[in-house]
Amino acid sequence: MSQSKKEMMNRALSAMTINIGKNGINENVIDEIKRQLDSNEIVKLKFAKNIARDKDKFIDDIVSQTRAKLIDVRGHVAVIYKKKP
Template identity: 80%
Template structure:
């Protein structure tokens, strides 16, 4: 694991966690993720068990719409990053 990825994962331990529920991802969820990324750079997304089978599609959609980078996925939790402007 590269030094920067280790550093990101350490920062992710204290990052804001957003729960993605059974409703999935909609425009309001995307806007909230954008706000959190702007404030914190790193956001953890925790997917509800009943939508976890589709999480890869949701993650791809979120990363594309927020212009962020996927750092890691473990179980039903994804960590994304976007550098502050």
């Protein structure tokens, strides 16, 4: 694991977690993720078990709509990062 990825994962331990429920993502969820990325740079996304099989599609959609970078996926949790402007 590269040094910067290690640092990111250490920061992710205390990052804001956004729960993605059975309804998946919508404009409000994307807006909240953008707000959290603007203030914290790193956000954890926790997917409900009943939508976890579709999480890769949701992650792709979130990353593209927020212009964030996917750092890690473990189980039902994804970590994304976007540098502050």
